[in-house]
Amino acid sequence: MSNIITTIPSHIKAWIYPEYGKTQDILKFDPNVPIPLIKDDQALIKVVAAALNPIDYKRASGNFKSFDIPLPAVPGYDVAGVVVKVGSQVKKFKVGDEVYGDINENAIRNVKTIGSLAEYTTAEEKLLAHKPNNLSFIEAASLPLAIITAYQGLERVEFSAEKSILVLGGAGGVGSLVIQIAKNVFGSSKVAATASTAKLELLRELGADLPIDYTKEKFEELPEKFDVVYDAVGESERALKAIKEGGKVVTIVDHGNVSAIRFALTSDGAVLEKLQPYLESGKVKPILDPKSPFPFSQTVEAFSYLETNRAIGKVVIHPIP
Known part of the structure; x- marks a missing residue:
C-alpha cells in the first residue's frame, strides 16, 4: 500500500x-x-x-x-x-x-x-x-472512536467476567462492539441487547445471549435485572429500572439523570493495541x-x-x- x-x-x-x-x-x-x-x-x-x-x-x-x-x-x-x-x-x-x-x-x-x-x-x-x-x-x-468508547465505558463501570450486561442499541456503531467486547474480551456471564425486529439476528451473531425486540418488549419490565446497562441510545431513566441492586448504568448520550454515569471517550492508541489480538483472531469484528x-x-x-x-x-x- x-x-x-x-x-x-x-x-x-x-x-x-x-x-x-x-x-x-x-x-x-x-x-x-x-x-x-x-x-x-x-x-x-x-x-x-x-x-x-x-x-x-x-x-x-x-x-x-x-x-x-x-x-x-x-x-x-x-x-x-x-x-x-x-x-x-x-x-x-x-x-x-x-x-x-x-x-x-x-x-x-x-x-x-x-x-x-x-x-x-x-x-x-x-x-x-x-x-x-x-x-x-x-x-x-x-x-477507533466506537471501539475505544465501548471498551472505556466498560472499564469505567469496572466490568468483569461474572457480571451481566444489557446493551441498549446493540446494532449501532458502539453497541455492536460493546456486545462483542463484553462477551469475548471481558468474558461476561450474560449479554442482553436491544434492537428492532429486523436486527435481532445480528445481535445473536454478535454474541448476545438475550436479543430483545424493543418494538415489542419494554426492557425495563423484564423479570431479569442486570449488573450493568450500557446505554448507547439515551434511555437512562428507563435503564435505571433494569439494573440489580448496586448495578450501574453507563451512558454515552447526554441526559439529565444524575444516577447514570455519563461517559465520553479519550482517544488512545493503546486501547487499539490492547484489542489488536481480538481483532486479529476475529473475536471482535x-x-x-x-x-x-x-x-x-x-x-x-x-x-x-x-x-x-x-x-x-x-x-x-x-x-x-
Whole structure:
C-alpha cells in the first residue's frame, strides 16, 4: 500500500463547513485546502478511509461552539491510512506504515481543523495504532472512536467476567462492539441487547445471549435485572429500572439523570493495541452498514443517512481521492 505515497502536495481536497448548521446545507467540497502542518509528536497520514460519527454532525450543527475551533473546519475523527511523514519525536511509526485511530484526543476540545474527511490529516503518535493485518482500510476506519468508547465505558463501570450486561442499541456503531467486547474480551456471564425486529439476528451473531425486540418488549419490565446497562441510545431513566441492586448504568448520550454515569471517550492508541489480538483472531469484528462504503463525492448523502439513525454498525467513506 505504501506505493500510494508520491510527492506530498501543498493543497488537498477536503469537505469543509464554513458555518454551523445541518450538514446537508453547510458541507462544501473544497479542492484547494492547505495541507495541515505536523507538530513534533504527530504523523501526517494519507487518508485511505474515514468513518462518520454522530459527533461530526453534532459539532457541525454548533452544539459545542463555545469550545470549538474557528471555522472553516474539516469534519472527521476516524481515520485509516498510510503514514507519509513523521515529526521529530515520533518513535512508533515510520513512513509507509498503515495506521488507524481517532485523531482527536478529546471529542469537543482542541479538535483538529483538518479532520479525516480530507486527502491528508494529522494525528499525535499516542492516538494511533498499526492497522491489524487482517482488516481492510475500510474495516479499520470503522473502529477507533466506537471501539475505544465501548471498551472505556466498560472499564469505567469496572466490568468483569461474572457480571451481566444489557446493551441498549446493540446494532449501532458502539453497541455492536460493546456486545462483542463484553462477551469475548471481558468474558461476561450474560449479554442482553436491544434492537428492532429486523436486527435481532445480528445481535445473536454478535454474541448476545438475550436479543430483545424493543418494538415489542419494554426492557425495563423484564423479570431479569442486570449488573450493568450500557446505554448507547439515551434511555437512562428507563435503564435505571433494569439494573440489580448496586448495578450501574453507563451512558454515552447526554441526559439529565444524575444516577447514570455519563461517559465520553479519550482517544488512545493503546486501547487499539490492547484489542489488536481480538481483532486479529476475529473475536471482535468491525460491523459495517450494508450501504458502506460511500464514495468521497457522496459524503453529504452519507451524513444524511447516518442522521436517520437507521444505520447498522458504521458508515464509512472510501476511497478518498
